[in-house]
Amino acid sequence: MTLLGRLAFAAGALRGLLRPGVAGGAYTEQDADPRERRVPADPRAEALVAALLVLAGLLAAAFGVLIAVDPQTQLLGLTFGLALAALAAALIVAGKRVVVQEIDVEPRKPPDPADDERLVAELRTVGEGISRRRALAGAAGVACAGLAGAVVLPITALGPSLDAAPDKTPWKRGRRLVTPEGRPLRAADLVLGSFASALPEGADKRELGSPVVVVRVDPGTIRLPAARRDWAPQGILAFSQICTHAGCAITLFRYPVDEATSNGPALVCPCHYSTFDVRRAARPIFGPAARALPQLPLAIDASGVLVAAGALSGSVGPSWWGVKS
Template identity: 35%
Template sequence: MTDNTNHHDAASGADEPRERVIGTPSAADGAATATGDPHRRHEGPYPAEETHTRSEETQRKGERIAALWFLIAFLAGVGFFVSYFSFPPNADGDPSVADPGIAQLANVLLGGTLTLSLFAIGAGMTVWARQVLPHYEVSSPYDELPSSKEEKGSFSEFFMRGANESGFTKRPLMRRTLLLAMAPLGLAPIVLLRDTGPLPKDTLKSTTWEDGLHMVVEGTDRRITAADLDEVGSMVTALPESHDPEHGLSMNEQAKTVILLIKMDPQDFGPDMTQQQLDWTHDGIVAYSKICTHVGCPAALYERTTHRILCPCHQSTFDAANGAEVVFGPAHRPLPQLPVRVDDEGYLVAAGDFSAPVGPTFWDAGVED
């Protein structure tokens, strides 16, 4: 198969004008040579000849355009910070009271200003490369991998010559605006760390469970009595009774306080149960956090014959008869136990808070067992 394009070029002659690629210098901007200009050669470790020369006027024009783009990038970066602090992600740190309209506007402003800043820096760098930087054809012949002493000694001179020809050192307008444009983007990741949320401090070590707080069946407001778990092997998912009946518990409170109430034969408790853990039970009723200590999935399955609590996400298995110790799977920490007792009316109530922080193991960082 023949190349029709090559035949057309040969027939048309060398004097016929060719289509110029967008972004490359025009004939008015400088002369393109095939063999290079001997006085525009690098004397570094690799032969390099300039293929496009540009007039000083063209380079100054490119410097001004690139500086304009960098200035736009800086202003867009400042706009990003203004948008970020003017439209906080939520009110008082509670996402449930955030205004959807304001959140949408904030997303548009944040995304738009960041996009414009990055685009402007890219556009400025493109103009810099197209209109200011010299273009060289570099040949690198195959030779021995270790560099000679002459090549090593000439590298620093070669590097500095390239830096000078790039315009970075001798064109302060372009250099300063580039550094100015990069400043907001460099500070943005530090500021955005605020969105990781406030430090947990001691909030992970405690929940709303407290001595005397009634237990209710999950999804209802019905209090639980010891008689509700009269049969050995019974299991109920429970939550603390809300102090605000009108609004109930928040989703965050529910996630931290949900428990499994399990009825066991007191003789089935294993040797690993400490006396304190046994004191936290009532007539064989034991309460454990339902949140798996691996990644926080609900450990909702219970096998009454083996007393095993299973998390279906990654098969972490806990022994309810031995303080919910891990017997299988990726979890490394037992399910926290909630002390329970019965009030004067026969209702199950908490006798305090959990024995350890609830949830994945990383929540327990720095906390002694």
């Protein structure tokens, strides 16, 4: 028996039970036969059901898109709720105006096998009143696909964000460094031992790859890899501000007054005190971070403003964002 058949059978049985005088056994063969079978064939109702099913599917699909684009928006609840409401409305209209309505009352007597066969034969024809079967089936498919996606997609919240793309940052050759207030950062703004936060000019400040820390140390003490020899003009170095342990912003710079009695210059993360040796390409020397901060190669333009000489040297942020080394 098809799903529609089962629904019709269940609805008929329920209506029979609720009908006064029938459930109590008052009907006899002498009464007028109350059986009725309506086959509505209402194309407008079918079109309405199809439209509501498609609407449910589209709203559920919008829910999936929102999860990927903006997982925090309150529109998530609105779209999913409206999708369920549209589905419920479609089922109500289908139940009342599309699916065959049948009343079948029988006198109480021993069941006749022939009656059973007749009932089965009638149930096999319950779809006769539906003239737009394919349209309704397609609309139901849209609704099912959308709602299935809406149910499955929230599972992605258990893993990394869909928009986490640690390898893509706004930094590229020639992009000027600006202060958080938007003022171009000049090499002369940084004295020996100073520290500044900087952003790429004109880029989205909220991107994780945007913020860098800029420090100035004695150029004679810098020990960068050979490939990075010219990345620190006048002893000025820049690194991603996002800690490679758990993604906190690095806001501390330790610079010794007397290195003979103190530790050397280092960036320190305030969350769990991971410490990065800036003179050796920000490799971690203390704390839980296991990976160096990505370095931004620097240059100084003709007006003395610091500019990026290329992209960041590696992926921004914690290793569990997909960075393997």
